[in-house]
Amino acid sequence: MHPNFWRYILFMGLIGLNNHIFAQRAIAQTPINSPQIQPSIPNQPNLSQPLWGQWEAKDPLTGDILRLVFTPEGKFYTLIIPAGVSESSKIPTLELAYQVNSQSKPQQIDIISLKNGQRILSIWELTKDGKLRLDFGKSQPGTPRPTTFGAGTILLEKTAASTELPANIQIYNPTSNSASSVKQDIDLVNREQTIYFLENNEFANTIQQLGVKIPLVTDDYIYQLQVSSDKTGKVVFTAKAKKANLNSYVGAVFEYKSKEREKTIASIICETDVPTQTLPNQPTLVEDIAAPIRCATGSHPTQP
CATH class of the missing domain: 3.30.700 (Glycoprotein, Type 4 Pilin)
Structure with missing residues (x-):
């Protein structure tokens, strides 16, 4: 199992599945030069359109699949599909938001918690063969954005233009029991x-x-x-x-x-x-x- 591949998954889980705990943590916020936009405001279509759709990367050891979904409305879903799972199995997903800045080099993307607005400051680009290269740096809210693609970079392949989630995907909502x-x-x-x-x-x-x-x-x-x-x-x-x-x-x-x-x-x-x-x-x-x-x-x- 490649540690950088799972490192991203782990932190996505912390923002979404455990955001009720994240809100209690003392995390120093890193100043952001670009204007702050609320997660509910969609991206500008000409900036985010290349990301729209579904992207996947496969764990070379277990066969598990990481799927990312970017919607035109600025919503971002991340889910793990275990190897061998049936099509009828219920799979949880996290609903987050994203915001892009394509005018920077490398291009910037923020992954945003819908509950508390905290951000993972990241970079992205499309390769010549149409794959999505993402680097989430240390993958923690409050840490600086990476300036170059490093060891934590993930390479994903586009598998669908549609952003509609299958019927067996359940959006996770924390409960209080x-x-x-x-x-x-x-x-x-x-x-x-x-x-x-x-x-x-x-x-x-x-x-x-x-x-x-x-x-x-x-x-x-x-x-x-x-x-x-x-x-x-x-x-x-x-x-x-x-x-x-x-x-x-x-x-x-x-x-x-x-x-x-x-x-x-x-x-x-x-x-x-x-x-x-x-x-x-x-x-x-x-x-x-x-x-x-x-x-x-x-x-x-x-x-x-």
């Missing part, structure tokens, strides 16, 4: 730990190092971060239920070498099969390229 909230919290920590490892070659041993403001004790759960002594290999973030009618959870991020001997990062969230105030046993690595992490007996994989 306890189960959904705790899974989103664990997912956020998993994603931030993955990014932290890619940048520091070790996992963070505190929530504060990740810059995430999640209370470790709530009315419903007690959270705990567990890191190995050498800060590599595996990191675990647990959520122990305080009430008998709630399930307990464990999230884990593993660093390991694939069959191709490439350094790979994978994560999982495991939920107890029944409501319990006892944490599930920790997940383990298995020799399965499609699902390299397995939840322990008495728990099952879940999504935020």
